[in-house]
Amino acid sequence: MLPIVNHPDYVAQIGDDHRFPINKFGALFQLLQQDKIIRTDNLFIPEPVSHADLLKVHKAEYIEKIDNLSLSKEEERKLGFPMVPSVKRRSYMATGGTVLAARLALQYQLACNTAGGSHHAFAGAGNGYCVFNDVAVAAHSLLAQKLVRRILIYDLDVHQGDGTAEIFKNHPQVYTCSIHAKKNYPAKKQQSNQDIELEEHLQDEAYLAIVEDSLQKLSKQSFDFVFYVAGVDVHEDDKLGALRITTNGIIKREQMVLSHFYQRKIPVCGVLGGGYNKSFEHLVYLHSILHRTCHHLIHHGT
Numbered sequence: 313m314l315p316i317v318n319h320p321d322y323v324a325q326i327g328d329d330h331r332f333p334i335n336k337f338g339a340l341f342q343l344l345q346q347d348k349i350i351r352t353d354n355l356f357i358p359e360p361v362s363h364a365d366l367l368k369v370h371k372a373e374y375i376e377k378i379d380n381l382s383l384s385k386e387e388e389r390k391l392g393f394p395m396v397p398s399v400k401r402r403s404y405m406a407t408g409g410t411v412l413a414a415r416l417a418l419q420y421q422l423a424c425n426t427a428g429g430s431h432h433a434f435a436g437a438g439n440g441y442c443v444f445n446d447v448a449v450a451a452h453s454l455l456a457q458k459l460v461r462r463i464l465i466y467d468l469d470v471h472q473g474d475g476t477a478e479i480f481k482n483h484p485q486v487y488t489c490s491i492h493a494k495k496n497y498p499a500k501k502q503q504s505n506q507d508i509e510l511e512e513h514l515q516d517e518a519y520l521a522i523v524e525d526s527l528q529k530l531s532k533q534s535f536d537f538v539f540y541v542a543g544v545d546v547h548e549d550d551k552l553g554a555l556r557i558t559t560n561g562i563i564k565r566e567q568m569v570l571s572h573f574y575q576r577k578i579p580v581c582g583v584l585g586g587g588y589n590k591s592f593e594h595l596v597y598l599h600s601i602l603h604r605t606c607h608h609l610i611h612h613g614t
């Protein structure tokens with residue numbers, strides 16, 4: 313089966329008119345249930361991430377500010393969320409969700425969170441709708457327990473995984489690869505182990521060739537675990553992304569990426585990443601492609 317991790321607290325109360333489409337997490341859960349990708353036997357409920365796990369990545373002073381809801385106005389502006397109790401709860405739960413999904417991926421080869429991919433969060437600061445860097449926390453958690461030796465963080469969100477790059481700079485056991493639009497946020501990029509910058513308006517064929525090529529090059533290295541940040545803000549109708557990838561292009565991308573690692577028997581933990589499509593309904597569908605593709609691989613092998 314394909315384990316999928318979800319918690320109702322992924323939906324924080326930030327107001328329905330907020331720029332960030334927070335209700336997509338609840339709608340994604342409903343869609344996956346409706347389409348029987350989530351059933352009772354493969355649904356896993358996370359615990360809030362522990363302080364011990366958070367401290368492997370984040371500075372104590374920063375965690376304290378989140379706990380006390382005491383970010384400055386400027387810090388709150390950079391984060392993009394109002395620092396209210398439900399945002400704090402959501403951040404703890406979504407990070408706990410990726411920690412749990414990573415454990416499940418080791419056991420089942422594929423597992424997904426229905427949130428996560430908060431790649432703009434740095435050790436001491438939140439940025440761009442990211443409070444805690446869930447993937448970094450989960451990676452450190454696996455390493456601390458010696459469950460894996462070398463991790464790939466493969467980030468195909470349209471924005472650079474800048475927080476992740478900075479957190480794992482010079483870390484011998486974690487390799488970060490980010491394929492993102494050069495023009496998009498953040499203006500000041502960090503250095504991943506590998507950054508592939510895409511020109512704006514790039515379309516399916518060229519994009520998929522670049523992804524395929526990167527997978528081939530990465531296969532020359534040895535990894536025993538992959539976090540896949542499956543951002544759908546590469547879509548042509550995304551409000552923030554600068555690329556022109558179609559829905560079919562995203563379907564092909566997920567098939568290419570996930571079957572690549574699945575066939576090599578490397579466990580993959582899939583997380584959502586960003587998505588800000590003009591159509592809310594289509595956005596929810598786009599995010600579900602990750603889970604649908606994993607479901608298909610597990611049940612049909614292709």
Ligand SMILES: [Zn+2]
Pocket residue numbers: 469470471543545585586587
């Ligand atoms: Zn993004």
